[in-house]
Amino acid sequence: MNRNSLWSLRLGFSNKQALAIEKSGIKQFLEQSFQVPFDKSIPSLLDSSPKSYTDLRELRKKAKDGGPEVLREIQKEGIDTNTAMKSWWINKMMTDEFPLKEKMVCFWQNHYVATYQKVKVNYWVFQHNQIIRENAFGNFRELTKQIVQSNAVVRYLDNTDNKKGKINENLSRELLELFTIGIGNYTEEDVQNGAKGLAGLNVGEQKAVYRKPEMDNDPITYFGQKGVFKIDEMVDIIFKQKSMPYFATRKILKWFIYDEPSEKLVTYYGDYFRSVDFEIKPLLMKIFTEEFDKNTAGSKIKNPLEYSLQLISELNIEIKNNNFLAFFLRQQNMDLFNQPNVKGWDGGRSWLTSQVYLQRNNLSYMLTNGKVLNQKILKDNSKMDSSKTKEQQVRLDWNKGNNKQIISQLSDRLLFQVEENTQKDFESILKYDFDENAKNADQAVLRLFNTMIKLPEFQLI
Structure with missing residues (x-):
């Protein structure tokens, strides 16, 4: 695989940035990526979502007073808004000139998990996402302080139940186990005393705040230090640990x-x-x-975002509604804003179970054949060949040349390696007498592309 194509995929989700990396060099490309401005605007899809603790209490009262029907309507609106948020985020990943920031946001979102399924307030999940976006390339310690004091994390990790005399250890434990130093680098006493330091940290109007009646202000011992510590001091102590x-x-x-x-x-x-x-x-x-500068191609399995967005980019498909992609990601166990548990997506080999691989092949078949996808089609494989499926324009970019030159073009941007037998298979599809100017030339190259993306080698970067 061409090194610039490889790193375009690793620092984003497609081959789009390969030329920019080649022209400017990796260092300048990274500097440009780091300088992408932070967009503070709130998307209109959140207009009806409660934005403060007061708004949330009013919505709860409305649901209680309105009965089951109103409650179901509110729940449906929340789910629909969350789906729209996923589409909004996917669009940012697909359209940003320098997508490294969004890839880093996705990393931190999976590091500091706080799902909509449990938080139940879309705006708080969005705030969580924005804190990460603003600090994606900033300081890890300061990011940790801010994220732990977000309404989303406090609610997701049950610190709303953590009060003096009635301690809940969830946030204290995950602050150590999953957010900072990992298992084996702290004691149960650190977890218990940390929970006391976090007691009373509850949801607030715009961010989590300590509520005085629920706080525990007794001195604690935290990683060998004694004192009355709250969240900022606790994080500072954690970041001084050797591990x-x-x-x-x-x-x-x-x-x-x-x-x-x-x-x-x-x-x-x-x-x-x-x-x-x-x-x-x-x-x-x-x-x-x-x-x-190292030869590391093929050392990582593509996650579902990298797989699907690369295909869409290669085929120059215009997506009018990203909902089907959000659904595909959920099928692939990479549901945005809704990780399966507090540990987040496992990654690695979990991205290539037999079911996941089948779903990927189904998606590639539909995209290369120009089918307009929706959730119903992705959910029911029997509808894959339905004549009622709408068609859309598919255009694969390739430079004219003989069969070996075209095979090399596609291989360089799609496959981390090509074995001798695989090369022969490619040459049996695009033969030595291939006519680059023939009417069916595009279809022939597309058949070659379709063969390449079905290979195990396409699953790796």
Whole structure:
């Protein structure tokens, strides 16, 4: 695979940025990606969603007073809004000139899980997403402080039930286990005392706030330090721990490059992360510029976003409604804003179960044949060949040349490697006497493309 195409996929979701990486070089491309401005605007799809704790209480009262029918209507509106949010986010991933920010937002969203299914307030989930977007390339410690004090996380991890004399340890535990240092680097006493420090941190008008009657202000011992600690002080203490940088560094390497990064690399980049005081941008710059020069193609299974958005981009398909993509991602166990559990998407081999692979092949078949997709078709495979399915324009970009040149073009941007037998198979589809100017030339190249994307090698980057 061409290195620029490989890194266009790794730093985004398609081959669109390959030329920019080739022209400017990886370092300048990254600098441009880091400079993408933060969009503070709130999409109109959230106009009817409660935006404060007061709004939420009023909506609850409306549901209670209105009875079951009103409650069902409110629940349906919430689900519809959440689907629209998924489509809104997918559109950003597809259309941003420098999609690295959205890929990083997706990483952090899966790191600090807070699902709509449990939070039940779309605006709070959106706020959570925006905190991540604004700080995606900022400081890991400061991002952690902000995200733990979001209404979404406090509600998702049950800190609304954490009060003095009635302690709930969920947020305290996940702050250590999943947000910062990982299992094995803290004690149960740290979890218990951390929960006391978090007691009373409850949902507020715009963000979580401590409620004085519910707080526990007794001194605690936290990682060997004694005092009255609240969330900001607790995070500062956690980030001073020797093991702090490696858990997140390993996850970043897994998200972008390696399904199984070596401990040597984790330690090397983790030590650097600590040396730059947990600033995310210099860490990413170091990882990407150094790994760019290595031959690492094929070290990671594409996640469903990378798989589907690459196909759509390659085929130049205009998507009018991203809802079908949101549904496909849910089928693939990568439901945006709704991870299966607090640990998030597993990634790696979980992206290639037999069912997932079948669904991917179904999607590729429909897209390459120009079928307009919807949830009903994706859900019921018997409708895949329905004559009632609408058609849409499909256009594959390729430069004219002989059969081997065209095979090489497509291979360079689609496959991390091509074996000798596979090359012969390609040449049996696009024969030596291929006429680049023939009326059916586009269809012949599309058949070759369709063969390539069915290969196991297409599943890897």
